[in-house]
Amino acid sequence: MDILGEVMERAGGDPNVLGVVLTGSQARGMAGPWSDVDVTVVVEVQDEPWRHDTRTSRLDEVVCTVDGLADTSVHWRRYGFRGAKVLLDRLGGGIAELVGRQATLSGAEAAAHAREMLGAYVNQVYRAVKSYRNGDEDAGRLDAAESVAWLLECVFAMHGRLRPYNKYLQWELDSFPLPGGWNAALRPGAVAGAAISLFGDVEGLARERGHGDVLDGWGTDIDLIRAFRMAETSALGIVACSRLPGDEPAPHSMPGTDQAVVPHPSS
Structure with missing residues (x-):
């Protein structure tokens, strides 16, 4: 199983996970031999809105709450969601809506x-x-x-x-x-x-x-x-x-x- 498959299997078995979003070069079709997999895992509850959970040569995983994903006040972070792919959305489209909001200026x-x-x-x-x-x-x-x-x-x-x-x-x-x-x-x-x-x-x-x-x-x-x-x-x-x-x-x-x-x- 590839690294993204491992993430999806883990997320699928965790009821606290509400969404998984693929970002970075993999989402944009620009992956090269040195590219890792960038994912944002959206959870219902954790101690802080955003947490960098894993950073290796293969996987860069950030975990955030729904409220954290809804917060667009951190400007530099927002472009990261441009072209992102929502792989899991247990909010019936709610995760995709928040991702779109991050990537779009009003x-x-x-x-x-x-x-x-x-x-x-x-x-x-x-x-x-x-x-x-x-x-x-x-x-x-x-x-x-x-x-x-x-x-x-x-x-x-x-x-x-x-x-x-x-x-x-x-x-x-x-x-x-x-x-x-x-x-x-x-x-x-x-x-x-x-x-x-x-x-x-x-x-x-x-x-x-x-x-x-x-x-x-x-x-x-x-x-x-x-x-x-x-x-x-x-x-x-x-x-x-x-x-x-x-x-x-x-x-x-x-x-x-x-x-x-x-x-x-x-x-």
């Missing part, structure tokens, strides 16, 4: 998270631009790299979605494409060096979604980002364009550099 959650992450993204890009302006290119590159996480958080939230874990970013874009040219712009190989050059597109999307006041709160400081972004995109020859999902030409590099030129999405 409209209010998406709007609040988008605003918070937009502010963090602008702040980090502003730091990067100031570092470049001051002649500290190493700090500028570090700041720009750090802003990519906030970029992904805010763009996905503005589309009502949770930001994928990095290893699942391409899977997310392939499985659930974003509109316009965002699928091409956010590919792992493209977005890693594009936090500043995508600023204008993020700004356009934010204003369309009603978050313009977050940007306006920066006053004239934001003009420094706009000016740097325009200079950067002009130097690299990047032209804003609108592309349909799936229309993803490979990025190319400027002669003598390893910096990718990426297509710019429409909002």
Whole structure:
């Protein structure tokens, strides 16, 4: 019997177990030779809402209560349930409903998270631009790299979605494409060096979604980002364009550099 079969046999014989959820690469069809089996076992009663029960090279098992699974306040945990497979549901669909709730932002959650992450993204890009302006290119590159996480958080939230874990970013874009040219712009190989050059597109999307006041709160400081972004995109020859999902030409590099030129999405 394989490891998942062992988990299911044990769960099936335990009346305290109400559900079993397969997550991770196995659930998403991405398992490789080094992949373990990630499962969340939902129980009726235990001393704490969440407990890491088993962690081996073959099995990563987390045990939680129904109330724990219903708690969506821990943001980083939620994407883990995207694409999850419910293998046992003794609540007549209740476990599947809670799993779906974990993996999906409500409209209010998406709007609040988008605003918070937009502010963090602008702040980090502003730091990067100031570092470049001051002649500290190493700090500028570090700041720009750090802003990519906030970029992904805010763009996905503005589309009502949770930001994928990095290893699942391409899977997310392939499985659930974003509109316009965002699928091409956010590919792992493209977005890693594009936090500043995508600023204008993020700004356009934010204003369309009603978050313009977050940007306006920066006053004239934001003009420094706009000016740097325009200079950067002009130097690299990047032209804003609108592309349909799936229309993803490979990025190319400027002669003598390893910096990718990426297509710019429409909002």
